[in-house]
Structure formats: C-alpha cells, structure tokens
Amino acid sequence: GAGVSQSPSNKVTEKGKDVELRCDPISGHTALYWYRQSLGQGLEFLIYFQGNSAPDKSGLPSDRFSAERTGGSVSTLTIQRTQQEDSAVYLCASSLDREQYFGPGTRLTVT
Amino acid sequence: KQEVTQIPAALSVPEGENLVLNCSFTDSAIYNLQWFRQDPGKGLTSLLLIQSSQREQTSGRLNASLDKSSGRSTLYIAASQPGDSATYLCAVPFSGGYNKLIFGAGTRLAVHP
Numbered sequence: 001g002a003g004v005s006q007s008p009s010n011k012v013t014e015k016g017k018d019v020e021l022r023c024d025p026i027s028g029h030t031a032l033y034w035y036r037q038s039l040g041q042g043l044e045f046l047i048y049f050q051g052n053s054a055p056d057k058s059g060l061p062s063d064r065f066s067a068e069r070t071g072g073s074v075s076t077l078t079i080q081r082t083q084q085e086d087s088a089v090y091l092c093a094s095s096l097d098r099e100q101y102f103g104p105g106t107r108l109t110v111t
Numbered sequence: 112k113q114e115v116t117q118i119p120a121a122l123s124v125p126e127g128e129n130l131v132l133n134c135s136f137t138d139s140a141i142y143n144l145q146w147f148r149q150d151p152g153k154g155l156t157s158l159l160l161i162q163s164s165q166r167e168q169t170s171g172r173l174n175a176s177l178d179k180s181s182g183r184s185t186l187y188i189a190a191s192q193p194g195d196s197a198t199y200l201c202a203v204p205f206s207g208g209y210n211k212l213i214f215g216a217g218t219r220l221a222v223h224p
Contacts, residue, residue, distance in 0.1 A: 099160045
C-alpha cells in the first residue's frame with residue numbers, strides 16, 4: 001500500500017520568508033509526527049497529533065513553527081520568517097499503534 | 112530525562128561478516144524500542160519494533176534484543192551484504208510516554224565486497 005508521502009522533496013527559500021511543508025500519512029493511521037534532522041542536532045521530535053486530541057507541541061523550537069492536521073489526515077508544518085538555522089530535513093511519520101512509519105522527508109535550505 | 116547512545120558511530124566490515132550494533136538508553140521504563148535504517152538522502156525505514164515485554168525480535172538476517180534492566184539493545188546482522196550499507200538508528204519513546212521518539216545519533220555501516 002501507499003506509504004507516507006511528503007512534499008516538496010526539496011525547498012530552497014530566502015531568509016525571512018515563510019514556508020509550508022506537507023505530509024500525507026498512511027490511510028487509517030491516527031497518529032502523525034513531525035521530526036527534524038539536522039547535522040548538529042541529529043533527529044529531534046517537533047510535534048505530535050493523535051486523533052482529535054490537542055497536539056503535543058512540546059518539541060517546537062520557537063513560535064515561528066506551527067502545524068495543523070486537517071480532517072485527521074493531511075498535515076502542514078509552517079515555518080514563519082525562516083532563519084538559516086532552520087535548514088534541515090523535515091520528516092513526517094504516522095502510526096496506527098506503536099510502530100512509526102516515515103516519509104522521505106523535505107530538505108529545507110534557507111539562504 | 113531519556114538519552115540514547117549508539118556505539119560504534121561508524122563501522123566498516125567486509126561482506127559476509129556477522130556484526131552487532133549497540134544502543135543504550137538511560138531510562139529503563141520504556142514501552143518499546145524501534146530500530147530504523149536510513150539510506151543517504153532518504154527517510155527512515157522501520158526494521159524492528161520490540162515491545163517492553165519482549166526480549167528479542169527477528170526479521171530475516173536481523174535480530175534485535177532488548178534488556179530493559181540494563182538499558183541496552185543490540186541489533187545483530189548476520190552474513191552482511193553490501194546492500195546493508197546504511198545508517199542504523201535506534202529510538203525509544205520519551206520518558207513516561209509511548210509515542211514521540213528520542214533517537215540515537217546512529218551507526219553508519221559500510222559493507223564492502
């Protein structure tokens with residue numbers, strides 16, 4: 001079946017611009033996660049959605065980062081006023097139980 | 112606070128060798144542990160998930176063990192092949208939870224013919 005998909009695969013933006021990253025989870029998966037992978041920090045948790053519950057935003061690094069999940073399916077991660085330190089690969093994962101399945105990621109480069 | 116450490120950071124072996132990758136975690140009260148593989152420029156592929164009540168899981172040439180009391184897991188790869196070359200990551204849930212994951216820095220494996 002179809003796995004987790006993310007778009008775009010690559011995004012280059014200028015410092016100060018806003019960007020939106022999209023994640024389509026596996027159909028039927030109730031949980032959706034965003035992680036960030038950067039050279040200096042490794043792979044770190046950002047935000048977690050479970051069903052209709054309020055999201056766990058405890059990993060978001062600043063208030064420039066936000067995410068929403070519409071209709072319990074597609075999610076969008078928005079970064080406002082991008083900074084060079086936001087450059088990283090943003091990974092989305094979904095799960096039905098405990099095992100998480102990851103998408104290919106979006107590589108964000110802020111110039 | 113949960114911390115995950117993977118040793119070694121990098122490993123280079125000739126094809127055919129059996130090898131062991133190590134993962135340790137500081138808070139033994141985990142619900143599960145998951146091993147992933149990441150190829151360069153790609154996302155993560157789930158290899159094995161071990162529940163806290165299990166001691167090991169096997170998939171093909173891969174065997175993962177879990178010793179909660181000592182805070183350790185090992186990933187054993189039998190008869191390694193060049194196609195096994197990748198970065199291997201282990202992850203456990205944040206302390207007190209069972210969903211959002213904390214990752215180790217990974218072991219970068221190179222299997223040469």
